[in-house]
Amino acid sequence: MTGSNYLLESGDTKILIDCGLRQGGNFAEVENFNPFPYDPKEITAVLITHAHVDHIGRVPKLFRDGFAGTVYSTAPTKDFSEFLLLDSEHLLSREAEKQGQPPLYDVDNVRKALENWKRVDYHKFIEVGPFRIEFYNAGHILGSAFIKIEAEGKSIIFSGDLGNSPAPIIPETENMPAADYCLVESTYGNRLHESTDERRAELEDAIEDTVKKGGTLMIPAFAMERTQDLLYHINALVEEGRIPKIRVFVDSPLAIRLTEVYGKYKDYFDQEAKELIHSGDDILNFKGLTLTLTTEESKAINEVPPPKVIIAGSGMSQGGRILHHEMRYLPDPNSMLLIVGYQTEGSLGRRLLSGEAKQIRIMGTDVPVNAEVRSIQAYSAHADQKLLMKWVKGGEKHLKKVFVVQGDGEPSRVLAEKIKNDLGLEAEVPEENQIVEL
Numbered sequence: 001m002t003g004s005n006y007l008l009e010s011g012d013t014k015i016l017i018d019c020g021l022r023q024g025g026n027f028a029e030v031e032n033f034n035p036f037p038y039d040p041k042e043i044t045a046v047l048i049t050h051a052h053v054d055h056i057g058r059v060p061k062l063f064r065d066g067f068a069g070t071v072y073s074t075a076p077t078k079d080f081s082e083f084l085l086l087d088s089e090h091l092l093s094r095e096a097e098k099q100g101q102p103p104l105y106d107v108d109n110v111r112k113a114l115e116n117w118k119r120v121d122y123h124k125f126i127e128v129g130p131f132r133i134e135f136y137n138a139g140h141i142l143g144s145a146f147i148k149i150e151a152e153g154k155s156i157i158f159s160g161d162l163g164n165s166p167a168p169i170i171p172e173t174e175n176m177p178a179a180d181y182c183l184v185e186s187t188y189g190n191r192l193h194e195s196t197d198e199r200r201a202e203l204e205d206a207i208e209d210t211v212k213k214g215g216t217l218m219i220p221a222f223a224m225e226r227t228q229d230l231l232y233h234i235n236a237l238v239e240e241g242r243i244p245k246i247r248v249f250v251d252s253p254l255a256i257r258l259t260e261v262y263g264k265y266k267d268y269f270d271q272e273a274k275e276l277i278h279s280g281d282d283i284l285n286f287k288g289l290t291l292t293l294t295t296e297e298s299k300a301i302n303e304v305p306p307p308k309v310i311i312a313g314s315g316m317s318q319g320g321r322i323l324h325h326e327m328r329y330l331p332d333p334n335s336m337l338l339i340v341g342y343q344t345e346g347s348l349g350r351r352l353l354s355g356e357a358k359q360i361r362i363m364g365t366d367v368p369v370n371a372e373v374r375s376i377q378a379y380s381a382h383a384d385q386k387l388l389m390k391w392v393k394g395g396e397k398h399l400k401k402v403f404v405v406q407g408d409g410e411p412s413r414v415l416a417e418k419i420k421n422d423l424g425l426e427a428e429v430p431e432e433n434q435i436v437e438l
């Protein structure tokens, strides 16, 4: 992932849009430790599109390096960022040690960032120097935004990441308003997503089969969004009486904290979720659900007789509490590992998914894999090519030029070509550190 970071300049005022962490095979790539290609002291403000680490991960470093301005984002983005930046600090200091570098930032830098971080509502204008700024709902994760900025009689839109609408809980991506220029993300610029309509039914099957066999269902899941997505679906299955009574554990402190943030911002939910809440359903909570925050509570899950469901991080079984459960239950032929997210090449999750591993090594112990390994079509929070094109087409009449960003080379090139050919718009894939005069 690229680590989004854009600088916009008008007169003497410089602002940034996002300040993300570059991620690859490692949690943080070595480039993150390099100085910024601008002087952070000269920046007035940072606008944050959403709370993924590749958009917020270097904000504390900005403060460490002398930035004394204000950060702006929606309220949920600020709350999520607090937990994610503190969680990353932990992982980053280990990464820095491995690479023989000083840490990227410390807890004080995170505190400083949060003290200077203002909340902005969608469609409430803010002004920074000559810039007039408006946040729109990007439909990507809760609180996500794309941002329109006007100055000198010109306007530009930064897409951030755009959502895979319709998605559970999250409202649909708003249409693009009139603007002269836009930057559009292209993570899936060359791909179309398969339909994910079957996901809830597949989850139902996995739970029912686990109950029948009296085993344990382990679901490795990312703390952000994927866990809440699972809770939303399981809640519906419970409320509709479609699954037998079963204990469900969320065994991840980060996922529990992030789920609490969801609870604070029900106003940001989509219509369907709001209506469910209005009818008296607490959509991320149901009978049988237990959140295990402490290590003692986590260990106590072992004492609960099966059948049971355990949702825990990390999402690719690369670390976290899921490993303890995998050690315990992968040898059990009545248990199941359910993979619900993308598994990167070389991860333990990927090896388990491939079905080749009959025995794996976890924390120095050989663990036989007798449990069933099943997967559900991974749900992506990103718009695919069709949705990206639909969004850009919304601004077709006004756009003078489109900049295609945030994709690995191929997806960006393919999307830029399609925008040129199908919409007849000028489109370009900018290089890193390229300067454009608008």
Ligand SMILES: [Zn+2]
Binding pocket: 050, 052, 140, 161
């Ligand atoms: Zn994102």
